[in-house]
Amino acid sequence: MDQKLDVKRQIEDISQKIKELQLESSFIGGPGANHHLKVYKDFIEWMTSNGAKLSSVYLHVTSQGDRGVRVKTNVDTDTQLITIPQKLLLTIQKAKESDIGKAIQQSEYKLRSKHSYMACFILEHLNHKASFWYPYLQVARRAPVLETMPIFLPEYYQNMLKGTVAGETVRYRAESLRDEYIGLCSVVEGIRKYSLSDFMWARCVVLSRIIGLRVKQAKISAMVPFLDMVNHGYPSSCTWRFLDQTNHLTITASQPLVAGSEILANYGRKCNSRFFLNYGFTVTPNPNNQAVLMVSMDANTPHYSEKCEFLKKAPRYVDSGWEHKEFQVLPSTTDMNFRRLFSFLRYTRAKGKDFDMFQDAFDIEAIGPVSVRNEIEVLRCISECSLRALSRFPSTIQADHKRIKLNRWSSPGHLHCVTMRSSEREVLLWFQHMAQEGLKILNLDWSGVRKPSNALRKGSSFGMSLSAYIRMITPMLNNPNCI
Numbered sequence: 293m294d295q296k297l298d299v300k301r302q303i304e305d306i307s308q309k310i311k312e313l314q315l316e317s318s319f320i321g322g323p324g325a326n327h328h329l330k331v332y333k334d335f336i337e338w339m340t341s342n343g344a345k346l347s348s349v350y351l352h353v354t355s356q357g358d359r360g361v362r363v364k365t366n367v368d369t370d371t372q373l374i375t376i377p378q379k380l381l382l383t384i385q386k387a388k389e390s391d392i393g394k395a396i397q398q399s400e401y402k403l404r405s406k407h408s409y410m411a412c413f414i415l416e417h418l419n420h421k422a423s424f425w426y427p428y429l430q431v432a433r434r435a436p437v438l439e440t441m442p443i444f445l446p447e448y449y450q451n452m453l454k455g456t457v458a459g460e461t462v463r464y465r466a467e468s469l470r471d472e473y474i475g476l477c478s479v480v481e482g483i484r485k486y487s488l489s490d491f492m493w494a495r496c497v498v499l500s501r502i503i504g505l506r507v508k509q510a511k512i513s514a515m516v517p518f519l520d521m522v523n524h525g526y527p528s529s530c531t532w533r534f535l536d537q538t539n540h541l542t543i544t545a546s547q548p549l550v551a552g553s554e555i556l557a558n559y560g561r562k563c564n565s566r567f568f569l570n571y572g573f574t575v576t577p578n579p580n581n582q583a584v585l586m587v588s589m590d591a592n593t594p595h596y597s598e599k600c601e602f603l604k605k606a607p608r609y610v611d612s613g614w615e616h617k618e619f620q621v622l623p624s625t626t627d628m629n630f631r632r633l634f635s636f637l638r639y640t641r642a643k644g645k646d647f648d649m650f651q652d653a654f655d656i657e658a659i660g661p662v663s664v665r666n667e668i669e670v671l672r673c674i675s676e677c678s679l680r681a682l683s684r685f686p687s688t689i690q691a692d693h694k695r696i697k698l699n700r701w702s703s704p705g706h707l708h709c710v711t712m713r714s715s716e717r718e719v720l721l722w723f724q725h726m727a728q729e730g731l732k733i734l735n736l737d738w739s740g741v742r743k744p745s746n747a748l749r750k751g752s753s754f755g756m757s758l759s760a761y762i763r764m765i766t767p768m769l770n771n772p773n774c775i
Contacts, residue, residue, distance in 0.1 A: 331427075331430045332351060332431065334427045336351070338427035339376070339518060343377040343379070343540075344374070344375060344377065344380060344517075345375040346374055347364075348371070348373045348374070349364060349555065351518075351521065352554070359523075360521065360523050360554045361374075361521055362552055362555065363545075363551060366549070366551050367545050367548065367549045368548055370544060370545065373530065374519070374542070375541070376516060376517065376518060376542075376543075378507070378534075378541070380428075381505075381512075381514040381515070381516055381541065382410070382413075382425065382515040382517075383512050383514040383515075384512070384513050386413070387409040387412070391482075392413060392416045392480070392482055392483070393409050393412070393413060396408075396409060396476065400479075401476060401479045403472065403476075404471070404472050405472070406513070407495055407502065408472055410494075410502070410515070411491060411495040411497070411498050412480075412491075414494045414497060415483075415486050415490055416482075417429055418433065418494075432497055432515075435500070438572060439704075440572035440703075440704045440705045441569070442459075442568060442569060442705075443496065443569075445705045445709070446705075449705050449706060449709050452686075452709040452710065453712070454685065454686050455681070455684030455685040455686065455713075456712065456716050457565045457584050457620070458569055458712055465569075469488075469491065469492050469495055470488060476491075501516075501520040502515055503519075505534050506533075506534065507536070508536050516541060519543060522555050522556065524556065524558065524573070525558065526556075527546075527547075527558065528556055529546055529553070529554075529556045530543050530545055530557055531546050532544070532557075563578065563581045563622075564578050564581055564711060565712055567712075568708050568712045574707075574708045580622065581719050582620050582621060582716075582719060583719035583723070584619065584621075585618070585619050585633060585674065586616060586619075586680075586681070587619070587636065587637060587640070587673060587677055588616050588617075594642075594643035594647065595643060602650075602656075617636065619632060619633040621719075623722035624760075625761055625764055635655075635658060637669075637673055637674070638659045638667075638670055639659055641669040646662050646665070646666045649662065660764075660767075661767070661768035661774070663768070664738065664769070667730075667765060667768070668735070671730045674723055674726075675723075675724060675727035675731070678727065681720050682724070685717060689714055689717045689718070692710050692713060692717070726761060733762065734765075738769055
């Protein structure tokens with residue numbers, strides 16, 4: 293087998309396959325339903341004939357193929373909306389127990405991800421009409437969101453992601469899936485009949501649909517028919533859990549819903565890069581947007597050898613590296629990674645008597661402000677890191693904002709690329725602004741100020757981001773030994 297498979301060509305092939313599967317439809321299971329969409333009708337019949345209860349809901353499908361689950365009538369909080377028996381949960385364990393799953397296990401090939409069991413199972417059953425899972429997989433293959441996942445976007449759109457976390461992750465993910473595919477093909481003959489694009493498609497189906505559940509005290513991963521068509525929204529309007537006593541998964545309303553309302557589920561606190569990479573969409577506004585700041589330490593760093601010795605023993609830094617450390621951070625002083633970033637820099641930038649403070653035992657992840665001179669070095673580093681990250685983007689954030697305001701897009705993928713890119717840049721600009729404003733405050737002469745905290749309160753009005761940081765450093769400014 294050619295080890296140098298053309299990943300780009302394979303991705304273009306799968307993008308075309310997805311487009312060919314797009315639907316021309318309106319509604320399923322509700323008023324005005326187009327029952328000629330046999331694939332959806334068969335899917336609903338498959339679920340109900342196998343014990344699922346869907347009488348309170350219907351599936352809404354747009355002409356673009358977008359799907360959602362809606363309630364038929366007004367419902368109150370705690371109303372049970374959907375019941376799905378355990379036999380309809382497609383789990384990784386079921387995939388492992390299948391013929392293809394057993395073949396993978398017998399080969400002793402070490403998978404990069406257990407999702408590959410599920411992906412290979414899907415490919416085996418996708419076109420077999422006699423398969424129990426055939427009606428479900430026919431619906432899964434028509435998910436329009438797969439077309440907007442960055443890994444399947446044309447090169448033109450992928451180039452828009454230059455400088456972003458998603459851009460680098462797309463490249464790594466494509467290479468990782470290619471290597472997994474080549475490895476499986478080398479040991480399992482049954483997988484060789486599928487192309488790389490087939491395998492990548494199936495893996496992304498799993499990625500975008502699989503959830504974690506607790507069944508009979510055990511944690512499992514499963515694709516859940518119908519639940520995986522509930523779209524993301526905040527706040528969530530439903531909850532779900534598996535009932536061991538009845539062997540059913542139930543979906544329950546978490547708030548009152550009027551007839552025709554869409555049922556929404558919160559996919560979790562994720563930044564737009566994760567939403568885009570895993571599900572093919574972005575959210576605006578998104579308070580959970582993040583950016584990556586890379587901080588470095590080299591041989592010119594004061595006390596370099598001593599810091600190296602300590603960091604080699606620190607649990608979080610043993611495997612992840614410490615000379616060049618990435619922090620994926622939220623623009624919030626309450627974010628754990630924000631605190632880890634500042635703590636790491638306070639230690640690695642310490643010198644002289646500031647460094648002497650670290651001779652006793654301390655927690656590398658919980659170092660508060662050390663001194664004004666040390667904090668200045670920390671903020672300078674954050675300013676430099678954010679500027680360096682911003683320089684990797686090919687265009688300006690003003691151009692992105694203008695495009696978003698015009699709201700003219702050549703495709704959904706175009707919209708999500710620009711939205712995700714601007715989201716990340718806004719976080720980097722937040723850190724740049726916070727660092728610059730913080731430096732202005734720290735560079736003031738505080739030696740003659742009797743009560744710095746009072747002076748700060750009476751000073752100019754600060755934004756929310758800087759106010760939180762000022763509260764963090766105020767105890768240091770109140771301590772004469774730290775100035």
